[in-house]
Amino acid sequence: MTFRQARYDEPPVWQLAGAARRAPEPPAPIPGIPDRFRRRRAVDWPELSELEVVRHYTRLSQMNFGIDSMPYPLGSCTMKYNPKVSEQLARRDAAASLHPYQPVETVQGALEILWRLETALAKVTGLPEVSLQPAAGAHGEYAALLMVRAYFRDRGELAQRTEVLLPDTAHGTNPASAHMAGFTAREIPSVDGCVDVAALKAAVNEHTAAFMLTNPNTAGLFESEIGAIAETVHGVGGMLYYDGANLNAILGVTNPGRMGFDVAHLNLHKTFATPHGGGGPGAGVLAATETLGAYLPVPRVVKQGRAFRLDYDRPKSIGKIKTGYGNFGLDLRAYAFLLSHGEEGLRHISRRAVLNANYLGKKLGHLLPRPFRTLVKHEFLLSGAPLKANGVRTLDLAKRLLDEGYHAPTVYFPSLVEEALMIEFPETESRRELDGFAEAFDRAVHDTPEHLHDAPHSTSVRRVDEVLAARQLHLSRKDLPATPAQPS
Amino acid sequence: MARWIPDDAETEAALLHEIGLHDAEELFADVPRRVRLGRMGVGAGREEIDVVRTIDKMLARNRPYTGFANFLGGRIAPRFLPAAVDAILLRSEFYTSYTPYQPEASQGMLQALFEFQSLWVELSGLDAANASLYDGATAAGEALLLSRRIHEGDRYLVPASLPWEEKSVLANYAAGTGIRIQEIPFDPVTGRLDVDWTKREARSGDVFGVLVDVPNGFGHVDEGLLDLKSTIGAVPLTVVADPLALTVLEPPGEWGADIVVGEGQGFGASPSFGGPLLGLFACRREHLRFSPGRIVGATRDADGRPAFTLTLQTREQHIRRSRATSNICTNQSLLALAFVVYATTVGPKGLADLERTLSERARTLAGALAGIDGLKAPRFDSPYLHEFTVGVTRGTAAGFLDRLRRKKVLGGHPLADPRPGAVNPLGEVYLTAATEFSGDKEIAKYAKAARAALAHVPGAA
Secondary structure (H helix, E strand, C coil): CCCCCCCCCCCCHHHCCCCCCCCCCCCCCCCCCCHHHECCCCCCCCCCCHHHHHHHHHHHHHCCCCCCCCCCCECCCCCCCCCHHHHHHHCCHHHHCCCCCCCHHHEHHHHHHHHHHHHHHHHHHCCCEEECCCCCHHHHHHHHHHHHHHHHHHCCCCCCCCEEEEECCCCCHHHHHHHHCCCEEEEECEECCEECHHHHHHHCCCCEEEEEEECCCCCCCCCCCHHHHHHHHHHCCCEEEEEECCHHHCCCCCCHHHHCCCEEEEECCCCCCCCCCCCCCCCEEEEECHHHHCCCCCCEEEEECCEEEEECCCCCCCCCCCCCCCCHHHHHHHHHHHHHHHHHHHHHHHHHHHHHHHHHHHHHCCCCCCCCCCCCCCCEEEECHHHHHHCCCHHHHHHHHHHCCCCCCEECCCCCCCCEEEECCCCCCCHHHHHHHHHHHHHHHCCCHHHHHHCCCCCCCCCECHHHHHHHCECCHHHCCCCCCCCC | CCCCCCCCHHHHHHHHHHCCCCCHHHHHCCCCHHHCCCCCCCCECCCHHHHHHHHHHHHCCECCHHHCEECCCCCCCCCCCCHHHHHHHCCHHHHCCCCCCCHHHCHHHHHHHHHHHHHHHHHHCCCEECCCECCHHHHHHHHHHHHHHHCCCCEEEEECCCCHHHHHHHHHHHCCCCCEEEEECECCCCCCECHHHHHHHHCCCCEEEEEEEECCCCCECCHHHHHHHHHHCCCCEEEEECCCHHHCECCHHHHCCCEEEEECCCCCCCCHHHCCCCEEEEECHHHHHHCCCCEEEEEEECCCCEEEEEECHHHCHHHHHHHCCCCCCCCCHHHHHHHHHHHHHHHHHHHHHHHHHHHHHHHHHHHHHHCCCCEECCCCCCCECCEEEEEECCCCHHHHHHHHHHCCEECCEECCCCCCCCCCCCCCEEEEECCCCCCHHHHHHHHHHHHHHHHCCCCCC
8 A cells, every 4th residue: 555654854842942932940949958959950841832742742643653554564562453442441530540559448440450350361371370560571571580589499499590491582581581580591492493392301400490482482383392391391390481472372272371381471562452652561461370479579469258459468479570560551451352352252363363374474475485384373484585685685675564554574583584574463454454465565575676775765764874873872862963964 | 342353254264265274273283182272261252332331330449549638649649631641642653553663664752752861861960861661660670780780799778768669679670680788777867868877888899889769768858868979989879869859959960870760650641550650761871881771862864864763772682682781672652752741741840830839738738737646747857849758656657547548538658568577667657748639628638637537546655
């Protein structure tokens, strides 16, 4: 389709006030505050009318790509439609105007929603102990590894359990979280896109604290050897960790508990459709077996009769991981999504997401090689390597797709595939969009190298110079040259 | 069930047919039998009207603070939000967008984040800010980790008066590092930090960082902090600061802070029972490469036009993996947008005026509570802005606040760590805050309810 993103020459907000409309005066003294602590210079920020503010940010919004405008075939990101009803409910005064330190008697509805969502997610994950406290997926990973740490400390094995193993296809957050939690991250190689079970068997030992796995993995493949993997990790006393980024593929088909995982994180902003907000907020979920559940952050939401309360009496708990109880505003949205879909709806989600991936994978497989087996789950990989002969990189293809009105797929990940493109069309995308993307992809692959190098053409700006950004490091208004340089 | 999955069964069957399958079950042929599920047991789906009615019924069991005389505060601030803020946040080009990894298609969010970074640089007085972290407490945790990267040592000093949740979060950020967190004592009369003690410890050679807060956990502004950096020398100083307070106070960067973090929810976001929140983070330029989180930089496009992009990404987990400066991926972009839209809508003068108004109200409140037998308000003899700590000398703080609640007054929150067995050297104290929702009428109501609440509590021994 034709796609033309708005292209305003919208100046930064501080240039909208014109030439010093008002000379800023330092704030007047506040009684009792020592003069030495008083701000000597007023905050240098523009005084604008409401219309000026609204128009500025409305224009910026029009220079931004969102799901409501265009599809996002971003692998591992599950960019599905964010239902409007969830936005409406989260903005109710009875949801938004709740302070986390209000007495529990005044937040019974919020606690009920959290409790019901946790109860439902225990069923979805097959793990009985659930907490909605993490602010995001990686935050959940970190908390889960701290739980694993505390568990081994209680067993007197912490000094020995120094390693967290993970496949070479793991999300970057996995090794980063492992490192932050004080473990050494060690990669296990893949064979044909899945964990090399023999290599895993050779790698596990008394030093293994945990094995972190995404299933289906980032190649879009279901790790069918999951039974052997679980036995291997448990055989040496290690914990099996489930990265729930790709849960959208397996709702009602299998779950982490059934597969033998001990602890999991989920991303409500993926599977349960809460909006990504331009990079956040997300909402994470921790789910664990009874054994590890004792270490979940405090407080826990508990039900007593018809009443709900926050339980701090969890002696093994790792404590707090953020202020307040998770991202309630997002949890509420996710609960509305879960209620709407119900059992059959959740199953339909995974069926359709997997169908979309396999249908599109087959179509695009005629254009670029698919590295591994072709039965995939919710996403699939392509390799842009053949285009290199013409001097075209995967990045060029990604930028060219923007011109067609599709967000670029995830690129250069996982690293075991040369010039990787990782494509995921969640269940909310129609056949029309799948076919449209396939046609756009076909045009892009067959475009001239010159035009591909030059892409994108239809976005608010042309190809952005990231090298210049890293070299000059202009990170705020303070760093910008006083008079904007003329375009070269 | 809502119509969120497109196409009819016939179209889905056709898609299946095109890939040579006959039954959707075949799509899951690679999932072994032994791990397959029966039913999950999550109930049947519902129509939108039923979802709305069900959730509204649950929400009706909440009593939002808007129905009380509200004096709740701390790091999370109930504020009035101008309608223009939500109007912008509801632009779905913003809220349904992904992380701006494709800068050409994401200039709107990138520019807004650059403006947000600029505003936090201006308020904090430091060189550079990132594009947000989860909340103020996790931002403090990241500050601890950054301090460790830029200075040798295995001890970190934090105020004993820091809110218990933040202490606990810091302990968790430190859990994997083998370092020790030690608490800086405070003066029991003024609540001020023991600067001499801090100086002595910081100079002992094994301290890699000191963290302080403005206002502090008691709501007070501690003048001694202004001289702290000159006494601790090269040891990195982190300041946890409230953005509204920084509209009237000297920026921490001006008095030696190396890292300034804070909770930004009060600028543009509802408390929403504690989330989503907004972690603010700024540091010195020379430490940027060791700092966490996404950062937006200004650059040019192929035509030489001004443009923005994420930069310094080689610090981040998707590139550096286990050697990344942090594991953070998803952050709080939309709240960063809310922060800058709120601040610009209210304007710098409006923000400073708001802090002044709230500070005056806090003084009125302290005056109204001061004469009440059974309370000490403020508990500490020290300057404050819009909040302060109250001592309860008859009965417990929790019991007192509960009796206020029955009179439709949310008087504040207890500062004690609620975990059984926790050490609470402060005794019966709570934090109270002036808010835009609490004028003279509400203050009078508070004082009256407080008198009644304490009337039949036996005096302390």
